Amino acid sequence: MAQEVVIPNEEVVLGEELDHVRLITLNRPRQLNVISSKVVSLLADYLERWEKDNKAELIIIKGAGRAFSAGGDLKMFYDGRKSKDSCLEVVYRMYWLCYHIHTYKKTQVALVHGISMGGGASLMAPMKFSVVTEKTVFSTPEASIGFHTDCGFSYIHSHLPGHLGEYLALTGARLNGKELVAAGLATHFVPSEKLPELEKRLISLNSGDKNAVKSAIEEFSVEVQLDEDSVLNKKSIIDECFSKDSVAEIIKSFEAEASKEGNGWIGAVLKGLKRSSPTGLKITLRSIRDGRKQTLPESLKKEFRLTMNILRASISEDVYEGIRALTIDKDNAPKWDPPSLDQVEDEKVDLVFQPFKEDLEVLIPEKEESRWHGKYETTPYATSK
Template identity: 35%
Template sequence: MDFGGGDEIRFERLGRAGIVTLTRPQALNALTHAMVKALGKALDAWERDDGVDVVVVEAEGRAFCAGGDILHVYEAGRAGQPPVDFFADEYRLNARIKRFKKPYVALINGIVMGGGVGISFHGSQRVLTENAQFAMPEVGIGFFPDVGGSHLLPDLGGSFGMYLALTGSRIRHGDALWSGLATHTIKAEDQDAFLDRLCATGDPESVLRGFFVPARRETDRPVLEAIARHFAQPSFSDIIASLDRTAPSDEFAAKTLATIRTRSPTSLHVAWRQISAGLTLSMDECMKMEFRILNRMLAGHDFYEGIRAAIIDKGSTPRWRPAGLDDVSVADVDAYFAPLGEQELDL
């Protein structure tokens, strides 16, 4: 089946299922604009198709999807043509997945970050194997946890979502399951049998009952309690102050604070407000808010500087502007959330 996307994404009808496979393993299945548009077309067709009971998204290689194609974003932005249209279509797709009327199963067997989260974790079943690793590391490249991060992360108990947003920390399948990010965990060796059964029945919940293998949480209780204590503070500056007070005598606080201090100060302030606001917003409202932030990020400094340091000059230290956490004003942050007028995201 051809919905576009060339050799970057494959679409198949197998039994009762529509199967989507990301096929850019050499690029860790990073999302391109063509992949986003093709997946959107497939969902439109399969939602109307009475022969398709369930949609499954999977990927080739060792990563599910490591995010968007940020090298392209960097090059386009530096050429004075930031790819706003790519992000607009990506955000529309994220919202489309959230309101998809049929079961949407993400089968994740490897790294899932950024844009990969957007095409998987808004679906009805998020199925992770023991090889899965989840992260929203955007503040480390001067960006923010987009693709619906403001809808997904606030719902995690114990301020775990705020912790993930502000640190960019990676978690494995057990933490994903127990936090509510994943709905099920299965063994990697069972993936083929799981898919075969799902294609035959079209009923993910009944099939998952036979393959579900509970995963133990990787983060121990004292650390979870520390996360809840520090990251539930009523402001970003209060989070920093809480970590700072405890750091001299607590290894977790010291390491966490050191990690946060390497991130973009602007991104941290924006992310804190974004995740806080998302708690009371619908998915569509979150996507419109994120599109406002996105437009300002693409016109700013830190996103391009973060990509330069991480991708262009691999491993170099980014030079954030402003450089200090205390140098970002309330007015600076307000500007990222200001309305876009006629350029608002149309869902």
């Protein structure tokens, strides 16, 4: 495993049992509650135990400090770049866990205050109830650093209206709390000053009854009115441009729209797109398009293959160059290889999508009697060490 920096005795995930309510707090506020291997293991342990516990009815998850979760621990991936498959275990456990979060048997509420990005948002979007505020910031920016939209988002984004999913995945565009509700990625908008009171109200309910939980949240929530300049009001342009067959055609179409009156907003988005990893963009577009035809388990298995092949630098080292430029040297000047879209061969992109041998895929148990089987410990990855 890649080494992660954890302060001794620091509890990175807090789990509290309050009669019929269970409260999870992501507790790495200084690191914006990024997801490390320890975080994934603790989340899985709590969720499995509480799903099987008849007394547990309502699960609430929140983040400590000013973030919900900023996503995966990029430094952990970077530090493991020279050790073969150093992050395989945490990747496997995370995608396996994503399936269980999507299909969880108890009522879940995410209280999402602040940053909720990438893999961190996978602890928000699938929940029965996800509450956001005016300070919530969402994005899936992985393609820009040579990675791909993962943790179930190749499935989630592909099922958004029109071609909004391609737009969010390729551009890493940010959505605020109101936009998340309007897009269907969150269920309720609650002003941030009311969030502590809502949490107390949910705990006092002491019940997982969905109607009761919904009514309690609605006591605090307000109706969403999109700002006039919201990107969600640009749906016709997004659908026109991001429906194109290739990244190059999407950019060309977007450039044509940028020249029209009233489309000044496109300039900054285009600039970001053109600075992103060409390899990451091509992999991401194909993954989102595949997601439309896939089940959630199929999407997660695909994402696992993509992640492992990308981390193995099987066709490019862009992900490590992207992390270096963003978080290590912070020069924001990545040197992509290959440097342009036309140099990223489709045959090479095909390679990262190739299925693994069946027992090396993420073993997602879809039968009820074996729901929590398929753990990393029972895979050839663990037993061959």
